[in-house]
Amino acid sequence: MERRRFMQCLAWAGTGLVWAARGGVLSATMVGEAGAAGSDFTFAQISDTHVGFAGEANRDSLGTLKDSIDAINALTPRPAFVVHTGDLSHGQKPGAFDTLAESMKTVKAEKVFYIPGEHDVAIDGGTEYLSRYGAGTYENRGYQSFDYRGVHFVGLVNVLAYKPGVGGAIGDEQLAWLRKDLDAQQTSTPIVVFSHVPLWAVYPAWGWTTADGEQVIGMLRRFGSVTALNGHIHQVLQKVEGTITFHSARSTAFVQPAPGAAPTPGPMKVEATELRRLLGVREVRYTEAAAPLAVVERPLA
């Protein structure tokens, strides 16, 4: 469903009768009452699908992609939407974006939101990626925000201004847009930020950081509940900083070493029996207005 229609559906929900599940009990409320905005929902995160990858670390990245989509489709309740946190393709290999788009059509969700990884934009500066996924984002730049049932979502792009020797970067224009976007939000509104490269300094020696990430974190500090989701590093790592929890995600395609555990980052071969345990997707549950979102990992095995 394209974005404008999706937003219209949300608007419809704001003027009619909404069936909401809260604490497992179905109830009908007229929208306008405080209830509907606080109702439970879930969404799924998929990341680093690297379509086109066929290296030693996983000769069947399309198979593990399909299994990951099956895992999303098996989630109960069905996720309200899906977020793809980048590296859709592996180095923009010819045909990769088409294959990814075909695969994502089998996802049973109303909408998938995308942000690019460096593999999606490094070769041509983002032309191909934005021609496919720029629509609906701010000035076709790939970044965007939207609201869903009282939660404010922000998708950032930190791979178009990649800094040599450093890693990801947001850039001044996007920072200015973000500041204006967040200024309009109340401190009590739960915020979910998604980016490809971690906003926090996971391991700068490998580029696993965002050069101006601290500026983003500074803007987020005043909010009561912030969940920051990212990809890029192909493993689950978490950090809590005040009211902000950061969660990096697994890939569906291949594993990478833990920070500093190898001479360089990159595809890492693991035991065949281990691979499916280390790949997968994620389910995020929102249950109450005040509580942090619950992040549930869904590995393939």
Added chain:
Amino acid sequence: MIRRALSAALVPAALAIALAAEGSGGTPHVQIKQFAFVPATLTVPVGATVTWTNADEEPHTVTASDRAYTSPGIEQNETYTHRFTAPGTYTYFCALHPHMTATIVVQ
């Protein structure tokens, strides 16, 4: 007599250029190996064409730090060439793996 003297002068000059190139047969060459550019610094004369060869399974790029030029994705065993026409120090990196940085010195 003069011609022989000129030839004698040219041979050492050619040798000097070949020695500066650090490659086989005198061709300026950088290998991309295990997520690094080898050598990290390469000195070449003005007008030289540098060849990069990717030995890794992973694709890499050769991208100028100021984005003045960039290769497409370089697959394993593929090459990329770029000619340097002005003296200077040119840093570059891999746009897919930004911690991979290196320099070409043109003099």
